[in-house]
Amino acid sequence: MTTTDTPVHAPLAADFYGFQEALTPVEHDASARLRDFMEREVRPIALDYWDRAEFPHQIVPGLAECGMFGAMWPETARFENSAVWRGWAALELGRVDPSTATFVGVQSGLTMSSIALGGSSEQRAQWLPPMGRGELLGAFGLTEPLSGSDASKGLRTTAERRGDTWVLNGAKRWIGNATFADVVVIWARDTADGQVKGFLVRRGTPGFTTSKIERKQALRIVQNADITLDGVVVDEADRLPHIHSFRDVAVVLRLTRAEVAWQAVGVAVGAFEATVAYVGQREQFGRPLASFQLVQDRLAQCLGNITASIALCLQASRMQDADRLGDEHAALAKGFATSRMRETVAWCRELLGGNGIQLDHGVAKFFADAEAVYSFEGTRDMNNLIVGRAITGVSAFV
Numbered sequence: 001m002t003t004t005d006t007p008v009h010a011p012l013a014a015d016f017y018g019f020q021e022a023l024t025p026v027e028h029d030a031s032a033r034l035r036d037f038m039e040r041e042v043r044p045i046a047l048d049y050w051d052r053a054e055f056p057h058q059i060v061p062g063l064a065e066c067g068m069f070g071a072m073w074p075e076t077a078r079f080e081n082s083a084v085w086r087g088w089a090a091l092e093l094g095r096v097d098p099s100t101a102t103f104v105g106v107q108s109g110l111t112m113s114s115i116a117l118g119g120s121s122e123q124r125a126q127w128l129p130p131m132g133r134g135e136l137l138g139a140f141g142l143t144e145p146l147s148g149s150d151a152s153k154g155l156r157t158t159a160e161r162r163g164d165t166w167v168l169n170g171a172k173r174w175i176g177n178a179t180f181a182d183v184v185v186i187w188a189r190d191t192a193d194g195q196v197k198g199f200l201v202r203r204g205t206p207g208f209t210t211s212k213i214e215r216k217q218a219l220r221i222v223q224n225a226d227i228t229l230d231g232v233v234v235d236e237a238d239r240l241p242h243i244h245s246f247r248d249v250a251v252v253l254r255l256t257r258a259e260v261a262w263q264a265v266g267v268a269v270g271a272f273e274a275t276v277a278y279v280g281q282r283e284q285f286g287r288p289l290a291s292f293q294l295v296q297d298r299l300a301q302c303l304g305n306i307t308a309s310i311a312l313c314l315q316a317s318r319m320q321d322a323d324r325l326g327d328e329h330a331a332l333a334k335g336f337a338t339s340r341m342r343e344t345v346a347w348c349r350e351l352l353g354g355n356g357i358q359l360d361h362g363v364a365k366f367f368a369d370a371e372a373v374y375s376f377e378g379t380r381d382m383n384n385l386i387v388g389r390a391i392t393g394v395s396a397f398v
C-alpha cells in the first residue's frame with residue numbers, strides 16, 4: 001500500500017480499480033504535475049497554516065500554472081480537458097489539503113462559473129483571464145446568517161434598481177475567500193420582481209465590509225467571512241445578465257457539487273494513506289497494528305468506500321461531459337461521497353488511537369476538514385431531498 005511519499009507519477013494505491021486510466025494522456029500528465037506541485041509546495045506547509053488559520057497566498061500562482069482556475073471555460077482552459085479530469089484534479093487537491101481544494105472550488109467552480117454562465121461576453125473577457133492566471137481572486141456570496149439550506153427561497157439580501165445602478169442591502173455568512181477577494185458574486189433578491197439576481201461587487205466598494213469568521217475548527221486555511229452590505233451601489237453593467245432566478249444559480253451549484261463529491265473522495269484517500277502508513281509502523285502486543293484482522297477489516301471497508309465513491313463520481317463526470325448531468329445526479333454524488341468520506345475518516349481516526357486527534361500524525365486534519373465538506377454546497381439532507389424528489393416526484397423540502 002502507498003504511503004504519503006508516493007512517487008508523483010505512480011498510480012495511487014487507493015485507486016484500487018485503476019480508475020485513473022479514464023484520463024487522456026494529456027490529462028494524466030496534468031494530474032502528475034498537480035500531484036507534484038501539491039506534494040512539493042502544499043503538503044510541507046499545510047499543517048502549520050491550518051494550525052494558524054492563515055491562507056498561504058504564495059501557492060496561488062502554482063495552482064494557476066497547474067490549470068486549476070477555470071479549466072472548463074475557453075478563456076481560461078490551459079489544455080483540452082474533461083469533467084473527469086476536473087474531478088480527478090479535485091481528488092488530488094483534497095488528498096493533500098482539503099482547504100486548498102476548497103479555495104480552488106470557490107475561485108474556479110463557484111465564482112468563475114457564475115461569471116462564465118451568468119455573465120455577458122464583456123464580463124467574461126474582463127474577469128475570467130486574470131482570474132484564470134490567479135491575478136484576481138473571487139468569492140461566491142449566497143449563504144446568509146438567516147438562510148443556508150433554504151437559500152432558494154429564503155434570501156433576504158435585497159437589490160433595488162435605481163436608474164443605471166442597483167443598491168444592495170443585507171448580510172452574507174460563511175463566504176470563502178471573501179476577506180481578500182477582488183470580486184464577490186453577491187446573490188440578492190430584486191425588490192421589484194422578487195427574483196434572485198447576481199452582482200459583481202468589487203473589493204473596496206463603499207458599504208461592503210467583511211470580517212473573518214474566527215475559531216473555525218475545519219478547513220482552517222480557508223478564510224470564511226461575514227459580509228455586510230449597507231447601501232452598496234453596483235452599476236447595471238456589473239449585474240450578471242443571464243441570471244434571471246435561483247434556477248440559474250442552481251446550474252452553477254450542479255457543476256460544483258459534482259466536484260465537491262470528488263474532493264470528498266480525495267479527503268478519504270488522504271486519511272486512508274496516512275492510516276495505512278501508521279498501522280504499518282505502530283506496534284501493539286508485539287506486532288504491527290496492520291497485522292490484526294480487525295484493523296485489516298476496517299482498511300478494507302475504507303477502500304470499499306473510496307472505490308465505490310470514485311466509481312459514482314466518474315460516471316457523474318461522464319454524464320456531465322455528455323451534458324446529461326441533472327441536479328439529482330450531482331446531488332446523489334455529493335451526498336453519497338461525503339457520507340462515505342465521513343465514515344472513512346472516522347475509521348481512520350479510530351485506527352490511530354489517541355494520535356488520531358493530534359495534527360502531526362496526518363489524520364486529524366482530514367477528520368476535522370471532512371465535517372465542513374460534508375455540510376457545504378448542500379448538506380447531506382438537502383442533497384438527499386433533491387434525490388428523493390427525483391425518485392418520488394414529491395418535493396419534501398418543507
Ligand SMILES: Cc1cc2nc3c(=O)[nH]c(=O)nc-3n(C[C@H](O)[C@H](O)[C@H](O)COP(=O)(O)OP(=O)(O)OC[C@H]3O[C@@H](n4cnc5c(N)ncnc54)[C@H](O)[C@@H]3O)c2cc1C
Binds near residue numbers: 140175398
Ligand atoms: C467551511 C464552509 C465554507 C462555506 N463556503 C461558502 C461560500 O463560499 N459561499 C456560500 O455562499 N456559502 C458557503 N458556506 C455555507 C454552506 O453552504 C452552508 O453552511 C450550508 O448550505 C448549510 O447551511 P447552514 O449552515 O445555514 O445550515 P442550516 O440550513 O441551518 O441547516 C442545519 C441543519 O438542518 C438541516 N435541514 C435544514 N433544512 C432541512 C429540511 N428541510 N429537512 C431536513 N433537514 C433540514 C440541514 O441539513 C442541517 O443538517 C460554507 C460553509 C462552510 C461550513
